Amino acid sequence: MKYFSFLLVLGVTIALAVLVSIPIGQIPPIAPLLDPNHGFWQNSISEDELAAEELTLENLTAPVEVVYDQNLIPHIFAESEADLYRAQGYVTAQHRLWQMEFQTMAAAGRVSEIVGPIALDLDRMTRRKGLAFGAELGMKFLQENDPETLALVEAYADGVNQYIAQLSDARLPVEYKILNYRPEPWSAFKSLLLLKYMSDMLVGDRDLEFTNLRKILGEAKLDRLYPEFPSENDPVIEAAHVWDFEPLPVLKPDSMAYPDEELLISPLSQPEEGTGSNNWAVAGKKTKNGNPILANDPHLSLNLPSLWYAMQLSTPSNTVKGATLPGALGVISGFNQDIAWGVTNATRDTRDWYKITFQDESRKAYQYGTTWKPAERRIEEIKIKGQEAFIDTVIYTHYGPIVYDRSFRAERQDINFALKWTVHMGSNEQKTFLLMNKAKNHNDYNRALDHYTAPAQNFVFACKSGDIAMRIQGKFPLKWPGQGKFLMDGADPKMEWQGYIPNEQNASTLNPERGFVSSANQHPTDSTYPYYVFDNSYEHYRNRRLNRKLGEMEQITVEDMMGLQFDDYNLQAAEALPILIRLLGTYKADSPEAEKYLQELKSWDFFADPNQKGQTLYSIWSSETFESIWRELLESKAAVVRPSSYQTVELMAKSEQDSIFEVKSVDGVEAADYHVRLGFDSMLVVMEKWEAEQGDYSWANYKKTTIQHLVPTFKSFSVVNVYTGGGSGILNATGSRHGASWRMVVELGSQVQAFGVYPGGQSGNPGSKFYENFIPVWANGGYLDFGFRMKGDVDNVLFKTTLK
Incomplete structure (x- = not known):
């Protein structure tokens, strides 16, 4: 009997050992996760407890010093740009590796590799929209036109990969342990893909919906309910602006055929309500100290880890500080010794849809005028965790990919619609930020923006010399009035875009008489701008509140601008x-x-204060x-x-x-x-x-602002019921899941004064004390001092690491 009992216990023990060592479906192996030396326990240690005085980083031309302040914000001092961006990649990966990879896998349509078949439809749609295709064209553009930028992007990738190569099981971010996979090598392609991901997140279109509305309501009622301009239009570029250029002609066809049936297909996901931003700059004549002041607060999903990662990047010739995007080079919204800049979404329609008529069932050729153009095929292999790969065939036309067809979201209708989008047109947004980080004046700012294609943004600017400016930048197609509002016939060449608005004719303003520039996702211009612009989602409230307040205010201080960013007036x-x-x-x-x-x-x-x-x-x-x-x-x-x-x-x-x-x-x-x-x-x-x-x-208790982990089911890694006010259409645009993802205020005096905060923390590790420590400050309208740190400063140093 005792042998039987022994064998029974042995069998159960072996079975348990097998179970905890092998993943079952989507459940990770339990033993490695619970291992005290390598499992999630190791992720409870904060970065300052793991600090190293020296680390080895290959391919540097000189040592790089990284000084962390008390909030874990790194200040990188390098002797060259290549060393700087190699170090930026390494340091960012130390704190945000899982986030970087997860976001780029989402952009590439590869989430099914991590979570299984539940993400298949999401991955299929991402691939059909052509985000990876756009990044491939971006890589080709850099290889052929800008090898210098490509070399810096590759240096950044090298830094990331050196960190991955050094990464032990114990230090592996906890999300990898829970989801049971390991990081793969980073690449320049992934950095470009991240910027395409931002385009997809911020750009919308309603061609499908307006085509259906035209059929349901008729054109007269449609125009009445959805006017081109509101009765009280307070645009980004001041209404009194004079356009001092000769616009390019745009010829409208004599006749056009739009689809005459209601289309029963599901539209693409659009930017969620609450996604927006504010930015503005006031001239010295309106400020107490006589210096320009710039403010920026992008409104995006409130997630953990935060979309942003704060850094200072310094070489002997330049220092820049602000918010970076983990995975991209340089600072995206920030300031240097001479200028400050910020961004808001420009809400411009840069993607249109074309109905494609194929020659036959093979879909090898499609009608274009009186000829048949050959179509191309792109085979998309979507790997699925725990299952065989799914093979999707996407047809490409000269317009772009066929996103909707009978195999996907066609819902009983035999349709084929191709997407034309500026993301598919080879561009170099990374160079915009590399140049902006070093810009010294308004001319430098404009030269940087000339490289920027998508997503369309309102770039605000201020500099020490006193200039303030706003430019609405992107690659904008030339359209006749109404073009792109409805689905178009791809067989008719007259439906093509007729070129692009020249950069110098994009709507912009410099030093307007009113003494300020501002944007809050409203109409870019009034009706005098000579090019067609339309969108149904323009803001009508934040912009008017902002401009009224800026118009009234005098003797403005940094504290006034902070108060305006946190303004709760509805x-x-x-x-x-x-x-x-x-x-x-x-x-x-x-x-x-x-x-x-x-x-x-x-x-x-x-006022939408939290207690109201x-x-x-x-x-x-x-x-x-x-x-x-x-x-x-x-x-x-x-x-x-x-x-x-x-x-x-x-x-x-x-x-x-x-x-x-x-x-x-x-x-x-x-x-x-x-x-x-x-x-x-x-x-x-x-x-x-x-x-x-x-x-x-009370309002805060009702709206329940939640800062959610990027994997929504990881609820314990989220922060719920944040006590704060604001809401959609309010300058403090903090809703239940969206809000100011980054707030920055900069005064450009002889010594730059800068302040910033975001709802999260520098660490991507939920077990770190730096994971969410900014949230209480952000929720109460507070800021961190974001002033420059000079090399050798000893105050408020958390730790210092030298990369050798």
């Missing part, structure tokens, strides 16, 4: 809530709660009202997009009896007040449930 509510209350009319509150809510709304001051309850009530009421107004339109089987909130409020204010408020399913004549009352009743239902389950409905 202009939409200030304009819309009085209309909602008026249209509610003689509403009879049939409960004490309804009367309480109404009184709270009437007494609210329109009026903001919560307005958010629900307005959302339910707008949803009711457009419900029947949005219930169409075909994909559509509803009119903007700005346009909706204007219709309610000026045309409350408009036929658009009628509801087919309800008898009688409906007007705007019907939807307002329905929205109020819906708010009461929402609030009854909320108070019963959650209690406190």
